[in-house]
Amino acid sequence: MMYILIAILCIIIIILFSTLNKRIRNLENEIFEIKKNLTDIKDNEVKDFSVNQLSPAADKNSEKDENPFETQELQAEDKIHVSPVFDFLKQNALAIVGIFTLVLGIAYFVKYAVDNNWIGEAARAGIGFAAGTLIIGTGHFLRKNYNVFASIITGGGIAVLYFTATIAFREYHLFSQNTAFLMTCLITVVSIFLSYYYKSEILIIFSLIGGFLAPLMISTGQSNYPFLFIYITLINTGMLAVAFLRGWKSIGWIAFIFTSIYLGYWTIATPEFITVYFYAVSYIVFYAFALQNYFTKKNLFPWDILMLVLINFTGVIGTVYIFKQLQYDPIIIFPSGFALLNSFLLYREHTEKRFGTAYSVFSGIAVSLVTVAFALQFRANLITCVWAVEATLLLFIWKKTELRIFRNFFYIIFPLVIIAQMMTWTKYMDAKNLNIIFNPLFLTSSVTACTAFINLLLLKKLPERRENNSRFFENIFTAVSYAIFYTAILLEIIYHISGKPLIVIFSIGMLFSLYYIFAMLLFRKKFDINHTLEVGLIYIFFSLIIINTIIAGTGIITHIIMKDIDLNYYLMYGLYLIPMVYTAVKILPGSYFFRIKLSYWFLATAVVTAVSMEAYHIYLLICSENRADMEQLEEYFTLLYLPIIWAVLASIFIFKGLKTDAREYGKAGFALLGITIVKLYLYDVWKMDNVSRIIAFIILGIILLLSSFLFQRLKNIVATMVEKSDEKIERNETDMQ
The missing domain is CATH 1.20.58 (Methane Monooxygenase Hydroxylase; Chain G, domain 1)
Structure with a gap:
């Protein structure tokens, strides 16, 4: 009875579909006739006007349209790659859900048939392959009138073939792994051919995703990475050919993401020298992909620039990591080689007298890679250095192109730089016998600090027309950058004096802090420090003086009297008086500090504390001989x-x-x-x-x-x-x- 009802339901659906299809065709014919009539009317109207009647203003506007600015081209190209994705999803969401539901329906039907022992294992695989082929044939039949819909249907059929081959191998063991792999390769080749033949970017996206997932589908848990990456290299080569022939940029990014994931996993799981060859091949393939517009249109668009940045730095991270793990030298061969390639492109731009976006990008990448190579030669931390330099490069490109995509990526990477740098600083706790300055930890901090300084200069020279939220992030970034300089130097100093008494370490740290803030105040105009930050720094400066004289000074005097340290440490401690006097005499009168009435009281408090405590310290040094005398003299002085x-x-x-x-x-x-x-x-x-x-x-x-x-x-x-x-x-x- 149930089968009769299903048959009747299918007949009703077929009748309804044919009826609706007939009505839709009638509507299409009517719309075609209306469009034809409108076209005839417009042609008649155009004939009544002479070309010479165009106004000079229109000619000027047409000239402007023919010669857009380079930045406008970049922005337009940037939008081209983003908006169609959302438009496609909005317009074809029903079709995508429908084909997904159909594939699930076929799968559930096969499962139901298996549970009831209607068909055997070979028959199950045959049904899957037949269903996939039938769906692809349906897409082929519909492609003339419904191109996008047919591409989605065909992609669903390809997915059915992939899943059928996977299940036939993993669950039913109908054929060997090599046979399953050849079948998935054949499906990939056929799907790529169909997408090229149909001129369908949607279909090739389905094909690429299936091709990259195929090794996972037929995997048995045994790692055969060389064979895997030969297969991936073949896919990437085909992708590159199709991208150049059809100009489809999305397939290159899909291939890059999958290739990076596979290479990264292989690099971390089992570092092998053979992986370097695949990094080199991938670098060449994706560099050629990124330079497609550069060679054809003499220009670099935003997504091309981003690909250039990512492929350079992922290549450096992967190859240098392998060399470090295998203890090979020289590790700078890869960043230097990549820098040489970009320098060649930079020289090409220079000889042809083109100093636009491409010139800036190639120069930025080349300088960044040389910086990374120099840092890595002195054993600096790989990830921290690469991310720090990459963030600066993105900010540099943002300044040259004024495109938001590079600003957004800078905002993403810079927090990662801070996290990586903080993790690097924690290694000071376990480090032993580090050289002064020329050690991996401080060199890593130096790279981060130098890039942060360059970032500050770049932010200072950015155009003034920026959003409020952009300024907010820039202010946070500025504060964090100054904190990086401070922390990097302070931790290096503390590490090398860690054997001294605690009060000496504290005193030196306070002295460095005071001189650091004093330097910021001294060069506040060159650093472009605003008035609010300037007043805040002054308050911090005199607060540190109060803490320094009360805690550090008293502690130093106590240890000197107890014969733990000599008198030279007190002379060193007293160096804080130089920046204090200079700030009070030279810097404060021309600052915004005294516009706040409370500032007079705060400065008076700092002066009273410093004079009182230094008089107390000198009094103890002159009159006290041991710890017991100090208590009596302290009360007498008070x-x-x-x-x-x-x-x-x-x-x-x-x-x-x-x-x-x-x-x-x-x-x-x-x-x-x-x-x-x-x-x-x-x-x-x-x-x-x-x-x-x-x-x-x-x-x-x-x-x-x-x-x-x-x-x-x-x-x-x-x-x-x-x-x-x-x-x-x-x-x-x-x-x-």
Whole structure:
């Protein structure tokens, strides 16, 4: 009963299909007649106009259309490869789902027949091959009127043949592996021939995917990589021929992705020297593919440039990794050879006096590969160096072409560079006996730092018309780049002084940090540091000074008194005073720092802390002989000398505030004076002996009186100057009248 219902359903479907097909053909005929009538009307209208009636403006516009800018060509070519994919998916989604569903339906039918023992294993394979052939024949029958739909149908038939051959070999064992491989090769060859004959890019995409997946379908788990890559090389050669004959760019990218995956897996699984030959062959094939437009149209389009970048750096990574694993030399032969090839193309551009996109791309790739070769010769980390140089190359191409695709790839690769660099830095923990500077870890950091510096220069020279989100990423990148410089040098310094006492390591690290920020502030205009970052750096600089004097200085003095280190370390520690004084005297007056009122208070705090702590350090060095003396002297200094120092500094701040327009200095001075008095009366007097109390009160009193006298005198001077200024203005007004 069920079979009768299925037969009736099939008959109904056939009748409905034939009826709908007849109606669709009638509609097509009507549309054809309408188009023909419209064409006749347009032809008659065109005849009424003379060619000479075209306006000069139209002639100019036509000239502009015939001579577009190179960047506009690149952008148009960039869109050509992206938008048709989405258009194809939107317009043919139903057909794709339909053929996929049909293939699944055939598979489920065969499974149902197998479960009910209707057919044997050979018959199952025969049904699969017959169904695939039938579907391909249907596509061939429909190709004249429904080209795209027929290509999808034919691709589904090819998929059925691939899966049938795979199942017949893996599940039913109907033939050997060699026979299965020959069958899949035959299917691939036939499908490529059909796609070339039908002029169908969609069909050849199906064919290529099936051809690259065929080895996985018939794999038995035994690795026969040379045989596999001979097969892949043959596919890539056929791809290259079809790409040149038909100009289909998508098939080259599909082949490149599959080839890179296979080569990468083989390289990591079993590094063998024979793999290098396949890397070389793949490099030649895909380089020729990428240069197709260069030789035919004398130009490089965005996806061609991206292919050139990727094939160069994947080739370098693979070949150098194999040489490193097998301990062969020289490892720079491959990046140098690739650089030589690009230099030849660069020379070709130079001799023909073409200095456009291609010239920039070849020069960028050549310089990048030479940089990688130089770094690898000194055993720098492979992945980190290659990614860092590649990111810079993409940014360079972005600057030359202004195409977003290279900016986007730069944003993708640069975070990978940071991750790889951080992983490289962790190797300092286990490294032993590294040379100063000329060691793999620091050389890797140097490459990353140099590329980051070049990136900063490139970003600085980019056009001003950029989006806000682009500027946001660029600001983050700038901050991260400065952090790379800082961390790279700091870790190298710390590694080589790791045998010193901890306080010495901390002190040297703080000193380097201060000088690093000082250098950024000193060359802030050349580095194009904006005002916000400048003010932030100044705050960080003086914050580090406060931390340095309290922790590092006190620790150094303690170790000197305990005879753990000598006095030279304190002299070295005191070098922070040079950038501190220069910054306060030369850099701060011309910066935006003082536009924030809080900055006056912050600077006053840093000065008070530095002067107080250095006076305390010198006092301990002079008077202390052991650790026990330090505690007594510390309390004595706090009670007797510290109030005097604060009172003197408070007077200086008050005087500075009155003499200049910076009133915040005066407020800070009065605040410090108030703290000193409160400290004296609430704490110090209860800790001092009578003699010390008398001395402190007398000296502090004298300082306060002198400060008050200076304040009053300066106040009178200012008032007199104001009066004289007013009188002078009045006289000038009288003379004018």
